Amino acid sequence: MDYANLISGGHPQALPEDRPLMNSRVLGMVNFGPVFQKPVLEEGSPFLSLRMTSADEKGFVEQWTAGPAQASVSGDLVYAHDGEYLFCAAEIPASERCRNLTRETYLAAFELMDELGYPRLFRMWNYIPRINEDNADGLEIYRDFCAGRSEAFELYGRRRHLPMPAATGIGAQGGNIAFFFLSCRSGRVTFLENPRQMPAYTYPRQYGPRSPSFARATCVQHDALGVLNLYISGTASIIGHETVHRSDLMRQCDVTLENISLLIGRDNLIRHGIETPADLTLRDVDFIKVYVRHAEDIPAVRRRCREAFAPHANIQFLNADICRSDLLVEIEGIITVPLRADGTQDGAGLKPRWLVHEETSDQ
Numbered sequence: 001m002d003y004a005n006l007i008s009g010g011h012p013q014a015l016p017e018d019r020p021l022m023n024s025r026v027l028g029m030v031n032f033g034p035v036f037q038k039p040v041l042e043e044g045s046p047f048l049s050l051r052m053t054s055a056d057e058k059g060f061v062e063q064w065t066a067g068p069a070q071a072s073v074s075g076d077l078v079y080a081h082d083g084e085y086l087f088c089a090a091e092i093p094a095s096e097r098c099r100n101l102t103r104e105t106y107l108a109a110f111e112l113m114d115e116l117g118y119p120r121l122f123r124m125w126n127y128i129p130r131i132n133e134d135n136a137d138g139l140e141i142y143r144d145f146c147a148g149r150s151e152a153f154e155l156y157g158r159r160r161h162l163p164m165p166a167a168t169g170i171g172a173q174g175g176n177i178a179f180f181f182l183s184c185r186s187g188r189v190t191f192l193e194n195p196r197q198m199p200a201y202t203y204p205r206q207y208g209p210r211s212p213s214f215a216r217a218t219c220v221q222h223d224a225l226g227v228l229n230l231y232i233s234g235t236a237s238i239i240g241h242e243t244v245h246r247s248d249l250m251r252q253c254d255v256t257l258e259n260i261s262l263l264i265g266r267d268n269l270i271r272h273g274i275e276t277p278a279d280l281t282l283r284d285v286d287f288i289k290v291y292v293r294h295a296e297d298i299p300a301v302r303r304r305c306r307e308a309f310a311p312h313a314n315i316q317f318l319n320a321d322i323c324r325s326d327l328l329v330e331i332e333g334i335i336t337v338p339l340r341a342d343g344t345q346d347g348a349g350l351k352p353r354w355l356v357h358e359e360t361s362d363q
């Protein structure tokens, strides 16, 4: 069955005829490697390269596949879409203060979603070099970034309701600030909070002039496709709004894992009106990225995560600074739940895949 036709039929915003049809099922690719390169179209697909490893590690490539896609560039935005899903990557050019350019680039991204007809923003990743350092005004770069992003949500929200998606906001080892995101056209989208954590968008003023704009997770349900996905935001050792176990790596790991368990647990899903055929646990999480502030802590965090997650889960460990300087570890992941008893699915759906270079494969 032609997935693009199956789900895009009848949408009022037909795509312009003159865009090249790349016939690719690759919606976007992100390299987690040693070199930053702003997003470009490579072999017809959006490609962003983040500096997330040291020079002697090659890292991995995250590839998102969907139905046959069309790709294009608009200003700083590089994107592809298949009739149901939009993938878009952008660089925020370097500046002494990132607030204004963050706001403008985010607003351009929101416009693009609207223009192309993919208004349901469900997952964003933001990679921020020097995240805990100060900008030219002595404001932490992460807080400066959060201010611009929050203004973009506020400004755009005056025109059209745009709930905050699941997100990651994490350090990078170099290059410029960059983000990529996924939005969809018809999926049923629910935004989740964690009963033990204050919603990030209500964090008090002590964490910066404007709160971070994200939900703890997004559930995207496609009944026609027979699949539900849960996108878990970057999660850390925060209870309420406070960092707990400031200098205790293993306890931070445990609180982070507990936070994820509570977030995806039955009670919390029911609270958000989500039903799954079976209860979800850490064993169901896949495509797990574990960000570790100090490289020397990676072996211990790896051991703990290998115990907690399923043996077959894809996990990558990245050495990165985290949005608060007292956080030592952060974890994100994705759960895919087949909704039919026989596990079948119609259409291509949206799938991540990791192409892992041998040198850093997690053995």
Ligand SMILES: C=C(O[C@@H]1C=C(C(=O)O)C=C[C@H]1O)C(=O)O
Binding pocket: 126, 167, 168, 169, 170, 200, 212, 213, 214, 233, 234, 235, 236, 238, 323, 330
């Ligand atoms: C760890 C936290 O926030 C981090 C920052 C985010 C952002 O700013 O987009 C999203 C999730 C995490 O990567 C937290 O506040 O709990």
